[in-house]
Amino acid sequence: xxxxxxxxxxxxxxxxxxxxxxxxxxxxxxxxxxxxxxxxxxxxxxxxxxxxxxxxxxxxxxxxxxxxxxxxxxxxxxxxxxxxxxxxxxxxxxxxxxxxxxxxxxxxxxxxxxxxxxxxxxxxxxxxxxxxxxxxxxxxxxxxxxxxxxxxxxxxxxxxxxxxxxxxxxxxxxxxxxxxxxxxxxxxxxxxxxxxxxxxxxxxxxxxxxxxxxxxxxxxxxxxxxxxxxxxxxxxxxxxxxxxxxxxxxxxxxxxxxxxxxxxxxxxxxxxxxxxxxxxxxxxxxxxxxxxxxxxxxxxxxxxxxxxxxxxxxxxxxxxxxxxxxxxxxxxxxxxxxxxxxxxxxxxxxxxxxxxxxxxxxxxxxxxxxxxxxxxxxxxxxxxxxxxxxxxxxxxxxxxxxxxxxxxxxxxxxxxxxxxxxxxxxxxxxxxxxxxxxx
Numbered sequence: 001x002x003x004x005x006x007x008x009x010x011x012x013x014x015x016x017x018x019x020x021x022x023x024x025x026x027x028x029x030x031x032x033x034x035x036x037x038x039x040x041x042x043x044x045x046x047x048x049x050x051x052x053x054x055x056x057x058x059x060x061x062x063x064x065x066x067x068x069x070x071x072x073x074x075x076x077x078x079x080x081x082x083x084x085x086x087x088x089x090x091x092x093x094x095x096x097x098x099x100x101x102x103x104x105x106x107x108x109x110x111x112x113x114x115x116x117x118x119x120x121x122x123x124x125x126x127x128x129x130x131x132x133x134x135x136x137x138x139x140x141x142x143x144x145x146x147x148x149x150x151x152x153x154x155x156x157x158x159x160x161x162x163x164x165x166x167x168x169x170x171x172x173x174x175x176x177x178x179x180x181x182x183x184x185x186x187x188x189x190x191x192x193x194x195x196x197x198x199x200x201x202x203x204x205x206x207x208x209x210x211x212x213x214x215x216x217x218x219x220x221x222x223x224x225x226x227x228x229x230x231x232x233x234x235x236x237x238x239x240x241x242x243x244x245x246x247x248x249x250x251x252x253x254x255x256x257x258x259x260x261x262x263x264x265x266x267x268x269x270x271x272x273x274x275x276x277x278x279x280x281x282x283x284x285x286x287x288x289x290x291x292x293x294x295x296x297x298x299x300x301x302x303x304x305x306x307x308x309x310x311x312x313x314x315x316x317x318x319x320x321x322x323x324x325x326x327x328x329x330x331x332x333x334x335x336x337x338x339x340x341x342x343x344x345x346x347x348x349x350x351x352x353x354x355x356x357x358x359x360x361x362x363x364x365x366x367x368x369x370x371x372x373x374x375x376x377x378x379x380x381x382x383x384x385x386x387x388x389x390x391x392x393x394x395x396x397x398x399x400x401x402x403x404x405x406x407x408x409x410x411x412x413x414x415x416x417x418x419x420x421x422x423x424x425x426x427x428x429x430x431x432x433x434x435x436x437x438x439x
Contacts, residue, residue, distance in 0.1 A: 056086045056087050077110075078104065078120055079116065080103050081117065084097070089127075091284060092286045094323035115145050119154055122140075128323075129326040131158045135155060135159065141154060147178060149183075152171040172190075173188075180207075186208050186222070189202070189229075193229065219246075221255070224243060227239040227243045232392070232423055240259075254283045254284050258289050261280065270296060270299070274296050291313060291334060294308075296428065335348070336367050337430075342368070345368050346369070346372055349369075350365060353365045359386075366385055373405070375406050376406065379406065386399065392422075393422045396415050400412045400437070404437070420438065
């Protein structure tokens with residue numbers, strides 16, 4: 001692929017910043033087109049400017065008290081809406097999304113062009129995996145305030161999940177040009193990761209770490225993102241160091257416990273891994289934490305405990321749906337990975353693909369098709385899932401299984417080797433399968 005830089009009309013300093021950040025992140029390709037929980041940088045702390053101590057509960061109480069005294073304070077309603085979204089991230093309780101929507105829509109009824117409420121509803125739509133709605137709200141926020149950087153983050157995040165990568169990276173580039181910050185550096189990092197530039201992604205995330213100084217939760221979040229990048233290329237010890245740094249910056253940070261659990265499992269210390277993952281689940285029962293804990297129980301022969309965790313996933317899914325969150329993609333992947341409800345998984349994967357035709361949308365549909373024997377069709381979607389050059393061991397493994405299903409044994413072995421060379425511990429369930437199939 002050839003590369004080009006975007007020229008941004010935001011002043012010489014902004015141009016320089018954008019060039020340094022994204023460099024050649026936009027690549028010409030006829031196949032490239034024009035996908036946190038997921039939702040890449042979407043789990044970033046929202047209130048770093050409002051609550052630098054990370055005490056969102058106190059921020060909410062203070063805003064609620066102010067609004068009781070002045071219930072038509074549009075600015076206060078907008079900030080409360082953002083605070084509710086941050087609280088949802090901190091607690092795993094999706095009912096805060098419903099609360100956020102209520103106060104943000106109230107703000108817009110009072111002031112239809114309020115920027116905080118408009119962009120806040122865009123962020124909420126991202127969290128609920130309603131990406132077309134998020135894109136419309138992001139564009140509306142840009143129209144209201146074209147030089148406000150975070151509006152371009154909403155637009156770019158939505159475009160990523162809609163598979164419109166060139167436009168998404170352009171939005172991230174504009175965001176970085178307008179305001180180099182934790183949020184913009186994180187999105188630059190994600191763009192580079194999608195394009196297979198893991199080293200460049202880590203460099204951008206280190207800039208995000210510098211921007212997060214003085215904000216404990218933001219520092220912890222950024223260390224965890226760095227750890228994830230290192231994990232994707234099999235650098236287990238380096239990833240674990242980042243997770244421990246996250247816990248030093250923000251003691252009890254559950255996302256660090258989740259990642260440390262996976263590094264301990266990779267080292268073979270399953271007792272320690274289970275203890276860490278249980279701590280994450282008991283603090284915030286996010287679906288990804290519960291799934292990992294179930295898988296840890298499964299691979300250590302604790303089948304009853306594994307079944308209990310897997311049963312919990314369905315309870316969480318119903319709660320998310322009740323609060324407006326679309327879960328088709330994540331549910332389809334869970335069903336396919338665990339070999340359950342496969343006809344339903346196919347239907348969910350197709351629905352998810354229509355909603356979010358991203359790299360992940362393509363990959364999950366390809367994997368679901370492969371697991372149900374539709375391997376020629378699966379190959380079409382797998383090729384699309386890998387079209388940007390993303391270095392993702394799970395996607396490589398899925399492609400290997402598709403090639404094996406098509407009786408292309410040499411190609412299958414090549415993809416399995418690529419997955420294991422990139423990260424020999426990419427999946428508790430499937431890395432052992434890949435190792436067995438390359439023998």
